[in-house]
Every structure is written in structure tokens, then in C-alpha cells.
Amino acid sequence: MKEMSFFDHLEELRKRAIVIILAVIISSAVLFPFMPKMIEILRQALINVPLHTFSPMEALFVTFKASIYAGVVISSPIIIYELWAFVSPGLTEKERRMVIIALTPTLALFLAGASFAYFVILPVTLKFFFSFSYRISTPLFGLDQTLSFVFSMLFIFGVVFQFPLVIAVLTRLGVVDYSFLASKRKYAFVIVFVVAGIITPDPTVVSQTLVGVPLYVLFEVSIWVSRFIGKKK
Incomplete structure (x- = not known):
């Protein structure tokens, strides 16, 4: 296989970028007429108070912005394919397998993570921000x-929930190991519930627990992943 020059790579990148941009534009244009209804459904599901324009x-x-976001989501298979087609020739067979294996859990x-944010x-x-604002203003x-x-x-x-995958990579590289993470459990527990208290600033412990428990479970999953990978090394 003939080795591509720097300018050949730039040309291929340009072509693939055009495909990605067109996919997003077309998807966004198709979704645009449906966005007002989708925004209204989102409003009713999450806050159910009037939203104002200024x-x-x-x-x-x-x-338009919501259409672009939705267009990116709908076009994600094309985006992933085009990026993979551009990057994969420069990877070894082992690196390709690792990327493919990591893609699904990613x-x-x-x-x-996005579902956790949406539903919890x-x-x-x-609800808290609205009720707090209502106490001192309209x-x-x-x-x-x-x-x-x-x-x-x-x-x-969505990014925060990548933590187990990041730990897997760091364990594979030898940066962290199971014993290190396990020794930090009590600190992680405190940090997670402090963060949960900040995220859910209402006075009920129930809300803090709803947020804190899944986040701490995420840390425990990361420990398990590190232990599993450590045994395979």
C-alpha cells in the first residue's frame, strides 16, 4: 500500500469533514420542524413552568441550536465511521481492536450518564432552583x-460516567492499580456525597442519596475494572 503524503492526508480529512458537515446539516434541517414540539415536551418533563424569550x-x-445538537446525535454513526476511516489506517491491528472494544462501553x-442527568x-x-427563586422574586x-x-x-x-473507562486505561498503562483505588474508598465516599450535596442543594437527604449512591457505585465499578485488568496484565 502506497504511503500517503501530508497533503494527501489533508485532502482525505477535508473530504471526510465535508461528509460529516453535510450529514449534520441534513439531519438538522429534517429535525428543525419538529424541534418546537420536542422542546415543549422537554420543558413539561423537566420543569413544567413557562419559559420566556428576551x-x-x-x-x-x-x-436552530437544538436542531444542531439533535442533528449531531442522529448523525453520530456517520461521524464515528468517517473518523474511524480516517484514523484506523495509522493504527496497528492491536490498537484497532482496542478502539473497537472501547467504543461500545464508551x-x-x-x-x-446523560440518562442519569435527565431522569435524576x-x-x-x-425544581430547587425554581422554588428557591420564587421565595425572593418572581x-x-x-x-x-x-x-x-x-x-x-x-x-x-455523559463525560463523568466515562470514569470506569478512564480507570481501565490508566490501569492498563500502570498509572493506577486496584490497591491504590481501594485504599481511597473512604475519601471517595466523602467527596462523592459532598459533590452530591452541592448538585442537589435542597435540604432533603433523599435527593442527595439519589445522586450520591449511583456516583459512588461508579467508583466501585472502577475499582472492579482496575482489579480485573490488573489480573490480566
Whole structure:
């Protein structure tokens, strides 16, 4: 196989980037007419209070932005394929297998994290923010700010749930091991529940527990993963 020059790689990258951009644009355009209804469903599910716009173009801008986000999600198989087709020729057979093996848990963990944020974190936090604001003012939740907060939380928790996978890689590289992680259990427990208390600032321990327990389970899963990989090394 002829080795590609630097400019050949740039040309291939350009072509694949065009395919990705077109896929996102087409998906976003198809989804755009459905976005107002989807935003309304999201509003009712998470907060069920009126959302306000503060400029003439805000509703259109938010609908467009939501369409782009949804377009990226719908186009993700094409995006993953194009990125893989560009990167894989430069990898060894072992590296290819490792990436393929890691891809499924990466997507599954991201989906689990986003679902956790949607079904647990967001209802609790949005309810608290609204009730707290109502004590001292008449709250007006902006459409753009609220949806940006929702999308940010979905993304952040999708990334946070990659922790077991990160630990797996670090264990494989010899940076951490099972004994190190196991010795930090009590610190992890305290940190997790402090973070849970910050995320859910309402006075009920129930909300803190709903958030803290799954996050601590995530740490325990990471310990198990580290132990399993350590035995295979």
C-alpha cells in the first residue's frame, strides 16, 4: 500500500469533514420542524413552568441550536465511521481492536450518564432552583439559558460516567492499580456525597442519596475494572 503524503492526508480529512458537515446539516434541517414540539415536551418533563424569550430572535435561535445538537446525535454513526476511516489506517491491528472494544462501553456509559442527568439530576435541581427563586422574586426562566443548562448537564454527566473507562486505561498503562483505588474508598465516599450535596442543594437527604449512591457505585465499578485488568496484565 502506497504511503500517503501530508497533503494527501489533508485532502482525505477535508473530504471526510465535508461528509460529516453535510450529514449534520441534513439531519438538522429534517429535525428543525419538529424541534418546537420536542422542546415543549422537554420543558413539561423537566420543569413544567413557562419559559420566556428576551429577544425577538431567541426562540428561532434556540430552535436552530437544538436542531444542531439533535442533528449531531442522529448523525453520530456517520461521524464515528468517517473518523474511524480516517484514523484506523495509522493504527496497528492491536490498537484497532482496542478502539473497537472501547467504543461500545464508551457510548453505553455516555448514554447512561446523560440518562442519569435527565431522569435524576435535572428534575431535582431545576425544581430547587425554581422554588428557591420564587421565595425572593418572581422567577422568569429564560428559554435559551434553561435549555443550555439542560444540554450542558446531559453532556457533563455523559463525560463523568466515562470514569470506569478512564480507570481501565490508566490501569492498563500502570498509572493506577486496584490497591491504590481501594485504599481511597473512604475519601471517595466523602467527596462523592459532598459533590452530591452541592448538585442537589435542597435540604432533603433523599435527593442527595439519589445522586450520591449511583456516583459512588461508579467508583466501585472502577475499582472492579482496575482489579480485573490488573489480573490480566
